[in-house]
Amino acid sequence: MTTQYSPDFLKAMPKADLHLHLDGSLRPDGLIEMAKRSNIELPSYTVDGLYDLVFKESYQNLGEYLNGFQYTCAVLRDMENLEQAAYELAQDNIAEGVIYIEVRFAPQLMMDPARGIDFDTVMHATNKGLSRAKHEYNAQSAVANGDKPPFDYGIINCAMRMFGKKGFSPYYTQLFQMLRDHEPKQVIKTAAMEMIRASVRLRDEEGLPIVGLDIAGQEMGYPAHDFKEVYEYAHQNFLLKTVHAGEAYGAESIFEALTQCYADRLGHGYSLFSPDMIQDPSITDKEDYARRLASFIADRRIAIEVCITSNLQTNPDIGDVSNHNFKHMFNNRLATVICTDNRLVSRTTVTREYELALSAVDVPLKRLKDMVAYGFKKNFFAGNYIEKRAYAKQALEYFDKVANEHNVR
Template sequence: MPRYSAEFIKDMPKSDLHLHLDGSLRLESLIEMAKRSGVQLPADTVAGLKKLVFKDKYQNLGEYLHCFQYTCAVLRDMDNLERAAYELAIDNQLEGVNYIEVRFAPQLLIDLAKGINLDKVMHAVNNGLKRAMQEYNQSADVKNGHKPPFAYGIINCAMRMFGDKGFSPYYTNLFQLMHDFAPMDVIKLAAMELVRASVRLRDTEGIPIVGLDLAGQESGYPASKFKEVYEYAHQHFLLKTLHAGEAYGAESVFEALTECYADRIGHGYSMFIPEMITEPSITDKAAYIRNLASYLADKRIAVEVCLTSNLQTNPALDDIKKHKFKDMLEHRIATVICTDNRLVSNTTVCKEYQLALDNFDIPLKRLKDIVAYGFKKSFFPGSYVEKREYAKRCLEYFDLVAKRHNLT
């Protein structure tokens, strides 16, 4: 198995296509933002928050998601939100990440009582990311062509579920306004509002909203319920990814593909676990998984792999070598290494690559393929021709870095 140094991993061009803004704040900044906005945190020191909230290990997905109530609370302030987006881009640039797709649920941050609507939320995030991009791309290395430029896209997340109170001011108000609707109808309505707004802001305001995601609790809230929402995205050339095969089995991935026109799959981890298939008509579970994996591979539908996050939210996964990333590699599925949540999972893109390369047999050619998928399977905010040219520049740089580190 080849050995890759931390220096090489940092130097090589990278992307992060599954990156939650509200799960990736700097801890020091979170404390400052909370003081500025009058938000009460369980502790006011980095050490205290690491002990009580942002842990190295979590008992389950519920405890993991508990962290977001604090980050979302401080991000309902547009200065804090723009700062968080700016710092996230900077943090990625500092570890050699050239392209990021930042995703979040804008409706979690809307607070109409404070004058915060969806347009303001989207502009704040875009302003922070754009400022960081422009600063980076003014550097001599980029201008002289020695390094690829930095670029980004924004993915808006619709929520699979939310409660009638306490989830966020927007969702609480929506339930109050539509109290005669069934809860699932309110949830779907919110998702449709989001996708329509995303297309409008992309087309009229020039905000690089490149994709739609479906996040939140998978079990009990199947992707098929959001078919119309994804049809709208599909019909308006908005690309599509879904959290699927994270806490629900292979059928979740199948639904994402067949009901929601998925261009990529978020996580996909549990699609290789036969015991998680619950549909009674699927009698040969191994064959079903094999066929699904073959379809994904053949169509080059990329899976956004989040190793540390999966380790933290799946108690049964007690050894990284048991991760289904191995199965994805064996089935030749297009895989992209991602962080999920830099703060909540205490990770970076470099850490995720190191974890993958130290524990799975990935020759240099295969590593270059994984890096390439990060650029080629991105939802790049430009034409296909522009994306190809950008990917080509990044992969030529990969070859230069590999040569510099005596890897051939």
């Protein structure tokens, strides 16, 4: 199936990316610059070399996909680098018509208590970079005059489902040392609770646009219900929730995200339409379970953050985009938001992800506008609901303007 929309139109239309990992989305040349500045050893100091050795077009498995994060996280423990990465990420999105992003990362991966790099320091450095890009773009006359929608962003903080006693980050290593008589899962949960409490405090006391909570990392063996208390705290403090669910585990993981973690959105959600991935022995009719869960999600307009390239890379059995479950999400009228996951690790852009989605499914203009709208209506906007509605309206009016300019009907 061939898309009817030109690359120029897809790039120009207003877009949002709601599933965007900061530490997986550095510029390759920026990573090299930062590594040299911070004396971090890389496998190569050329862009082509990094693409050949680390950030590949395809990967053998999830472990190989995650390999590059050891280098990006290492450079981001320098606050100058962290601010630069956030600034450049916003710039790169703006350059392809992405006017709203929700940047997510695990702040505790960047923390280094021995060097005085605490949670607040990490969050302020990240926000400073994003804010600088926002104010530079929004000062342009076309934006200031209302001819183009402004750029905006939110920050989603990730707790980690799992981490080891050494190597994940100086913070996690120190925490294991301090709580050495605790079970590993207790230490992991303690870190998650510390992170969510600090997130609410910085949002409320200093006004940082921390808009949501996520739980990331290996699903298998680390179910969402282990973090129910963490999500309850977010829920009780009006912090919105998304969950990595159904990326590499069955639909029962998605069900737990919804029922145990009050998920407002789902990260990936790929396995929803792969009943063969269900492992819970109590679910005897897997296809019926998947159908009922999909209907439940669609009825409640719970958005799925779709990351096609990432899924193809971490699940080689999918093959190509024609086999991706996006077509089932689309045909079952789920609210889907097209996202990148990791711009560097997956070597992609939001425009490229739309091209992939539209190559798999015939999407008329009205449905395409709906898909774009979900990115603005299902986001975790830092302002109030009235402000969010006004911003979404402005973005969708601009969509119509761009469609007319490109003679798209």
